Amino acid sequence: MKLKRVIIYPKDIQRITGKSERYGRYLLKKIKDDLQKEDHQFITINEFSAFTGIDQELVNQFID
Numbered sequence: 001m002k003l004k005r006v007i008i009y010p011k012d013i014q015r016i017t018g019k020s021e022r023y024g025r026y027l028l029k030k031i032k033d034d035l036q037k038e039d040h041q042f043i044t045i046n047e048f049s050a051f052t053g054i055d056q057e058l059v060n061q062f063i064d
Contacts, residue, residue: 007042016062
């Protein structure tokens, strides 16, 4: 059984959106602020999907 990641990184956001990796870092920071998470906490794919409105299955295609 292949394990899948549950955390999203700026490089993943770059692949999904076609924007820069810097935009990916900005978006993760914006999501953390919105969810009231601390800097050391991660953003899950589920949280990213809920925030952006992008279907989770579509996001998983870019991460695999």
